[in-house]
Amino acid sequence: MTSRESTHRAEPPRVSVVIVDDHAIFRSGLRATLGDVISVVGEAATVEEAEVVIRATGPDVVLLDVHLPGGRGGGGAEVIHRCAAFATTSRFLALSVSDSAEDVVAVIRAGARGYVTKTISGPEITDAVQRIASGDAVFSPRLAGFVLDAFGTAAVAVDDELDRLSGRELEVMRLIARGYSYRETATELFISIKTVETHVSAVLRKLQLSSRHELTRWATERRLL
The missing domain is CATH 3.40.50.2300 (Response regulator)
Structure with a gap:
């Protein structure tokens, strides 16, 4: 050179x-x-x-x-x-x-x-x-x-639960669990409110929870917020 x-x-x-x-x-x-x-x-x-x-x-x-x-x-x-x-x-x-x-x-x-x-x-x-x-x-x-x-033994169980969720469902879960409304979540992620509702339903079903209040408690206990 x-x-x-x-x-x-x-x-x-x-x-x-x-x-x-x-x-x-x-x-x-x-x-x-x-x-x-x-x-x-x-x-x-x-x-x-x-x-x-x-x-x-x-x-x-x-x-x-x-x-x-x-x-x-x-x-x-x-x-x-x-x-x-x-x-x-x-x-x-x-x-x-x-x-x-x-x-x-x-x-x-x-x-x-x-x-x-x-x-x-x-x-x-x-x-x-x-x-x-x-x-x-x-x-x-x-x-x-x-x-x-x-992220040792206790985290393995959490990871198994989170593995049930898609990437988008995980994003929606965290926002809803932190108190965002469906409209705020839709705005934050640039998706429709209807899509947010669909993702929330899927998250509750996969995690075997019955309400967003239970979801907030679930996420808080696992320190995911």
Whole structure:
């Protein structure tokens, strides 16, 4: 290869990231940390802003705080649920000051690929983003145990129950269980109210439940919300 050919060789595209955190100073610092090797394509401070920005930019990775204002109080997990229908190629990495088992398990159940705390160093968060983008799962060392415990024997039964549901039925189940009306669910998933009704009936039948109130209790007990 000649020096000219080497000079003009295309570099691989940088990983694109959206930062979701309600502290502007932290977002600014994180953007500066990632700037040399990661392309930060958007920022958001609330659940609603995150949904809009993620829909508009379609990032490879979303760096997501667990506790966020807005929405229905679901924080980072709610952002993942809201984006499930359209952010099919985006991967979510939780980045939070919290290291509680409850927070870790909730956001992983929602669909995050990893969870790291804000004590992480600059090089470590850059590496974590790149690994998440490539399909790996990433956890701060002491948090991995929470995930293993939560998704151990007890989780097998839940997985068996969830395996009865299609992908769309699972999306509908989570929204209805969190208190969304049929109309709100239809709007959220871009489907008709009649289709929502059909999916809800199928979910109740497959899970052997008799009402949406039982569905909410079922999902809450299994920490699926």
